[in-house]
Amino acid sequence: MVPSLPDVPIRVTVNGTVRHSTVEGRLTLADYLREDCRLTGTHLGCEHGVCGACTVLLDGDAVRSCLIFAVQADGAEVTTVEGIGGPDGALGVVQEAWRDCHGLQCGFCTPGFVVTVTAFLRDVPDPTDGQIRDALSGNICRCTGYQGILKAVHQAAGHAVSGPGQP
Template sequence: MHETDVHLSVNGTPHGGVVEPRLTLADFLREKCGLTGTHLGCEHGACGACTVLLDGQAVRSCLIFAVQVDGQEVTTVEGIASPDGELSPVQSALRACHGLQCGFCTPGFVTSITALLRDNPQPTDDEIREGLSGNFCRCTGYQGIVNAVHQVARSQA
């Protein structure tokens, strides 16, 4: 198979390499960049565990090929926390509101909530549930996640 040269910025750091055209962005991030915070669940775009920010927009990295993001900026869950390891407001709120249990879905929720609050700083319950409808959690029942979004929104008001 013909390989293609790819260069992109991941969490503010240049990354690149020669990749097969069918390599997904999720696999590129995990295998080529060593950023394993992006989780692979269904690999069909339904569960949201692989959600990253692509030029600021929440996208499913299992549905995008690495060659499609050449020259673009990707932010993973590792890039949302501060460089010194301090949790972001979203991560802190999820912890405080018990919005996570096993943690598998958490990276996707963190990136999705970050994008949601950037675009809608004071969402209603319905807007939160709609905005996060592409992210599945099998453990929490979602109320802690919704409470965490409200907590961040209140703190930023």
């Protein structure tokens, strides 16, 4: 067994709130957010960096919080799905598009998609369908067959959208 490492003090700005914590060196950012911050919108679907459900923004970049240690976020700004919409509960543009286009069913993968696409559309505001599919390829959904999700990204990008399933 690996001898335990000393706990580490960290300062992380999470959804605009500065938090000072002392964490185990091995604590992942995902577990820090879920357990220490009680922000349970960040979900764990595989814990090995494939499914994308745990995606958060770290200083603006979409990252897998299951592959990052909390100590690596020391001094950084983190945005989780809870920080994507308005403080009054209003949904953001991406979230609204997901609702309008039936982009979610069980909702477990959804926070990761919402965060991924928020960063993607900030960087690529007018994407092609191919760019959208590539951008989504690191997130897995088992309910929707991606039909509503593809449509939602087009809508969030301001593209004209027809019936469900038609991008």
